Amino acid sequence: MSDKSRAIVITGNGTNCETEAAHACRLGGFDEAVIAHIAEILSGEIRLDDFHFLNLTGGFLDGDDLGSAKAQANRLTNAKVAGTGERLVEQFIRFIDSGKLILGVCNGFQLMVKMGMLPALDGDHLSQTVTLTHNDCGRFQDRWCYLKVDQGSPCIFTKGIEKGIYLPVRHGEGKFLCNTTETIERIESGHLAVFKYSDENYEAPSMDFPLNPNGSQNAVAGLCDPTGRLMGLMPHPEAFVHYTQHPRWTREELPEDGDGLMLYRNAAEYVRNNLL
Numbered sequence: 001m002s003d004k005s006r007a008i009v010i011t012g013n014g015t016n017c018e019t020e021a022a023h024a025c026r027l028g029g030f031d032e033a034v035i036a037h038i039a040e041i042l043s044g045e046i047r048l049d050d051f052h053f054l055n056l057t058g059g060f061l062d063g064d065d066l067g068s069a070k071a072q073a074n075r076l077t078n079a080k081v082a083g084t085g086e087r088l089v090e091q092f093i094r095f096i097d098s099g100k101l102i103l104g105v106c107n108g109f110q111l112m113v114k115m116g117m118l119p120a121l122d123g124d125h126l127s128q129t130v131t132l133t134h135n136d137c138g139r140f141q142d143r144w145c146y147l148k149v150d151q152g153s154p155c156i157f158t159k160g161i162e163k164g165i166y167l168p169v170r171h172g173e174g175k176f177l178c179n180t181t182e183t184i185e186r187i188e189s190g191h192l193a194v195f196k197y198s199d200e201n202y203e204a205p206s207m208d209f210p211l212n213p214n215g216s217q218n219a220v221a222g223l224c225d226p227t228g229r230l231m232g233l234m235p236h237p238e239a240f241v242h243y244t245q246h247p248r249w250t251r252e253e254l255p256e257d258g259d260g261l262m263l264y265r266n267a268a269e270y271v272r273n274n275l276l
């Protein structure tokens, strides 16, 4: 592979925000960010092996039919890559095992949990143990949320975030739920619940609507796996990379960078330091 840091954004079957995700990767410091249709990957034209950072974006995969991202999770788990004899999921596992990074945003987070990539408590990235389901309020939520960061987390994307970040959510199925109490306990004790919906001072996780827009268990908004290299979150970091995207930018003094940019900067730095 070249000495350039390379990000890939997978699109198709109902994704959106791919242009924003690729822009955030470039702004964060990646030398290249390629937007690839899932068909180009399944046809073997583009290989995940040629990239360091995989982005699974937001959207409405298969129209959210069968539950958000469920059909795509089944497709990606079972589909073969043309001309190679291997299943696409083998490319995913090789990607993970070679120390690379994956970020799933919103529909991409839903896809990661439904494929089993997160939280992957025992290092098994293909068994589903948690889900994201219909918001408690019964409606789509489109609003900005305060996300308290867990500073004890192994997550590589959140290094240097002091208290929390402010990002928009746009989803109908963002309620995080675990299959058993043991799962949530292990997520908590491993500091894998990287972001929690909180009050505006990032002091305490909140179960109150609308601070917590969906009723997520333990107010979980984002998760990482035990390696810290795989992360998913319901809010959209790519939607706040510059201060003019903030809802009150004409009235408040804000730094140039939007809060979401930090995740992409950290990813680019990690790749430069560990994978090139």
Ligand SMILES: NC(=O)CC[C@H](N)C(=O)O
Pocket: 057, 058, 059, 060, 061, 064, 068, 105, 106, 107, 108, 170, 171, 172, 173, 174
């Ligand atoms: N913005 C998104 O990615 C939406 C995610 C998903 N389709 C939902 O509504 O829950």
